[in-house]
Amino acid sequence: MATEESGTGLPSSIEAAWGLRERPGKGPRPGLTLGRIVDAAVGIASADGLGAVSMSRVAAELGVSTMSLYRYVSAKDELLTLMEDAAYGPPPPGEPAEDWRTGFTGWARALRTAMARHPWVVNIPISAPPSTPNSVAWMELGLACLRRSNLCEGEKVSVLMLVSGFVRNEVRMTFDLLAAHRRSGQSIESSMAAWARLLEKLTDAERFPAVTAALRTGEFDTPGGPDDEFVFGLERILDGVEALISSRG
Amino acid sequence: MATEESGTGLPSSIEAAWGLRERPGKGPRPGLTLGRIVDAAVGIASADGLGAVSMSRVAAELGVSTMSLYRYVSAKDELLTLMEDAAYGPPPPGEPAEDWRTGFTGWARALRTAMARHPWVVNIPISAPPSTPNSVAWMELGLACLRRSNLCEGEKVSVLMLVSGFVRNEVRMTFDLLAAHRRSGQSIESSMAAWARLLEKLTDAERFPAVTAALRTGEFDTPGGPDDEFVFGLERILDGVEALISSRG
DNA sequence: CCTTTTCTGTGTATGCCATACACGCTACTG
DNA sequence: CAGTAGCGTGTATGGCATACACAGAAAAGG
Numbered sequence: 001m002a003t004e005e006s007g008t009g010l011p012s013s014i015e016a017a018w019g020l021r022e023r024p025g026k027g028p029r030p031g032l033t034l035g036r037i038v039d040a041a042v043g044i045a046s047a048d049g050l051g052a053v054s055m056s057r058v059a060a061e062l063g064v065s066t067m068s069l070y071r072y073v074s075a076k077d078e079l080l081t082l083m084e085d086a087a088y089g090p091p092p093p094g095e096p097a098e099d100w101r102t103g104f105t106g107w108a109r110a111l112r113t114a115m116a117r118h119p120w121v122v123n124i125p126i127s128a129p130p131s132t133p134n135s136v137a138w139m140e141l142g143l144a145c146l147r148r149s150n151l152c153e154g155e156k157v158s159v160l161m162l163v164s165g166f167v168r169n170e171v172r173m174t175f176d177l178l179a180a181h182r183r184s185g186q187s188i189e190s191s192m193a194a195w196a197r198l199l200e201k202l203t204d205a206e207r208f209p210a211v212t213a214a215l216r217t218g219e220f221d222t223p224g225g226p227d228d229e230f231v232f233g234l235e236r237i238l239d240g241v242e243a244l245i246s247s248r249g
Numbered sequence: 250m251a252t253e254e255s256g257t258g259l260p261s262s263i264e265a266a267w268g269l270r271e272r273p274g275k276g277p278r279p280g281l282t283l284g285r286i287v288d289a290a291v292g293i294a295s296a297d298g299l300g301a302v303s304m305s306r307v308a309a310e311l312g313v314s315t316m317s318l319y320r321y322v323s324a325k326d327e328l329l330t331l332m333e334d335a336a337y338g339p340p341p342p343g344e345p346a347e348d349w350r351t352g353f354t355g356w357a358r359a360l361r362t363a364m365a366r367h368p369w370v371v372n373i374p375i376s377a378p379p380s381t382p383n384s385v386a387w388m389e390l391g392l393a394c395l396r397r398s399n400l401c402e403g404e405k406v407s408v409l410m411l412v413s414g415f416v417r418n419e420v421r422m423t424f425d426l427l428a429a430h431r432r433s434g435q436s437i438e439s440s441m442a443a444w445a446r447l448l449e450k451l452t453d454a455e456r457f458p459a460v461t462a463a464l465r466t467g468e469f470d471t472p473g474g475p476d477d478e479f480v481f482g483l484e485r486i487l488d489g490v491e492a493l494i495s496s497r498g
Numbered sequence: 499c500c501t502t503t504t505c506t507g508t509g510t511a512t513g514c515c516a517t518a519c520a521c522g523c524t525a526c527t528g
Numbered sequence: 529c530a531g532t533a534g535c536g537t538g539t540a541t542g543g544c545a546t547a548c549a550c551a552g553a554a555a556a557g558g
Contacts, residue, residue: 008447018451027534028524054515065537067517076516125372126425129444136452136460143459154468155481162482165418166411173414176375195378198257202267203385210392211385219403232404233411240489276505277553303544314508316546325545 010131013078017085017132034072036062038082042118045083049179050120053083080124085132087118091141100245101238103145104163108234111138111167119175122168138164150248159241166233174226189221196220259380262327266334266381283321285311287331291367294332298428299369302332329373334381336367345394349494350487352394353412357483360387360416368424371417387413399497408490415482423475438470445469 008015015021016034023030040061044053055076059066073079092110096103115121130136139160146156181188196215205212214220224232257264264270265283272279289310293302304325308315322328341359345352364370379385388409395405430437445464454461463469473481 008450009443010447024526024534026526026532028526028536030535032536055517056515067538068536070517071535123374126422127429129441131444131447131451136448136457140452140457140460143463147459152468153463153466154473157463157468158473158478158481159485161422161478162415162485165422166415169414169418173375173410180376192378194258195380198259198380199385201257202380203389208385208389210396211389214392214402214406217402219401219406224403224407229407229410232407236408236411236489236493237486238489239492240485240487243488243492244485273505273555275503275555277507277555279506281507304546305544316509317507319546320506 011074011078013073013082014132017082030071032062032064032068032072034082037069037072037079038086041079041083042086045120046118050123053079055079077127081127081132084121084124085134087121088114088134088138090134091138096141096145098148100146100149101242104142105234105238107142107145108163108167111164112171112230115167115171116175119171122172122175149245151245155244163234163237166237167230170226170230170233174229177226193221260323260327262322262331263381266331279320281311281313281317281321283331286318286321286328287335290328290332291335294369295367299372302328304328326376330376330381333370333373334383336370337363337383337387338366339383340387340390345390347397349395349398350491353391354483354487356391356394357412357416360413361420361479364416364420365424368420371421371424398494400494404493412483412486415486416479419475419479419482423478426475442470 008020010018012021013034037058041053041058044057044061055069056066058079059069069079073082091107091114097106130139142160142164143156146159149156151159177188181191184191186194196218199211200215203211203215257269259267261270262283286307290302290307293306293310304318305315307328308318318328322331340356340363346355379388391409391413392405395408398405400408426437430440433440435443445467448460449464452460452464
């Protein structure tokens with residue numbers, strides 16, 4: 001049964017992703033592969049969004065019945081986890097730079113690129129610490145970037161989670177914004193301007209002086225692009241990490 | 250019709266949240282209130298999680314038919330937005346501290362407290378920039394904390410989004426973790442230890458030297474609590490913001 | 499006063515969704 | 529060759545959001 005574990009405590013479909021599945025030879029040959037299922041699901045998500053990924057839709061794409069998928073995956077959550085792993089893909093190969101900041105900046109940018117390639121990935125809820133091959137490989141690379149810093153191991157992990165959370169958040173915001181605009185057919189500029197005008201109507205200068213001041217500069221009408229926002233946030237965070245590292249130096 | 254706008258471009262239920270609804274006097278008196286609907290939905294979410302909030306469940310709680318809710322709200326998304334606003338509640342009153350860092354730290358902690366009071370709020374997808382009364386009030390307070398800094402208005406907004414994104418992320422991670430543990434009945438310590446042992450099995454020291462090193466310190470078996478993680482991340486980010494402010498003199 | 503208009507609550511229906519379960523079949527093990 | 533475990537599938541259950549049409553209430557206008 002797909003829910004059973006075999007020592008690792010992992011769902012068997014995740015074990016399969018690690019290459020740990022021995023075919024028990026007994027019954028008929030499987031007509032499908034986990035990989036084919038995940039690929040089909042990824043294709044649907046990329047084409048029509050994560051919301052379009054349903055078990056029946058995936059099955060239809062593969063020309064099989066809905067229920068056959070449950071021979072490979074015990075629940076939809078497992079499929080989502082495997083899709084997530086597929087979306088990340090393997091991290092860039094090679095040794096990271098000696099300088100932690102250079103390497104770690106590259107790591108964050110590469111992570112963002114990977115997520116942006118499959119933006120739906122940020123809408124998959126995180127249900128557990130990383131346990132799939134690619135997720136762990138990204139974690140390995142991130143920790144490797146910090147190897148020459150004087151942070152303790154716990155701090156390295158904390159920094160990793162801080163930055164990956166930031167990247168994830170940033171990708172989600174820009175992607176959701178883009179998706180909303182594509183739906184409404186408006187340009188980003190026009191809808192940001194519309195939002196600014198809306199706030200101007202709703203807020204008076206006495207109750208909302210700071211918002212009013214921000215609106216008066218007109219910066220919302222010519223917002224920096226998502227890239228600027230990403231770079232700004234990443235630089236701030238890494239400056240903070242650098243301050244910690246220097247204080248130990 | 251509930252989808253119509255009246256100049257603001259806002260859904261009429263959101264206008265109602267700003268107190269902009271004039272009862273048009275024509276038809277029969279409404280038997281419900283937006284407030285009662287939102288309260289019922291909030292109660293369900295707090296009791297059984299956001300997933301338990303369905304239009305039929307909310308209607309049942311109020312003793313009305315499902316479809317009557319659509320006289321007050323044009324789609325479930327609007328209800329979610331109103332629930333979000335109710336969950337945040339008004340920000341703490343009073344003037345923020347003179348020192349930007351003191352004030353802003355307090356802002357972030359208060360935001361975390363508000364979110365933690367209704368943890369389901371972090372699972373409501375963000376569909377638009379803040380447009381509801383309490384969201385804008387929180388934004389006002391955050392900007393007010395930064396009023397004496399030498400950041401330009403655009404930077405203040407960027408810092409605000411950076412920190413609120415961080416808070417949101419942090420609350421989501423700790424809450425999802427707690428929820429998963431409540432479901433499985435395991436303690437956090439035991440499941441973290443189980444995860445560490447799992448990674449030890451899956452990773453070998455040659456392909457995953459950094460992960461192996463991190464695991465060997467045993468820090469995963471005695472992880473810092475969510476509070477430590479929150480404080481660590483917030484301090485790093487604010488150190489980074491402080492570096493920017495200082496560099497401007 | 500009566501008609502018209504407009505807004506209310508509701509019942510019904512559509513078309514999705516995940517997945518439990520039972521069945522027949524296949525291909526290997528003894 | 530019998531047993532059995534794994535496979536594909538059809539059907540059924542119980543959910544969900546919401547479109548639509550209708551009946552009745554309350555006010556506006558004559």
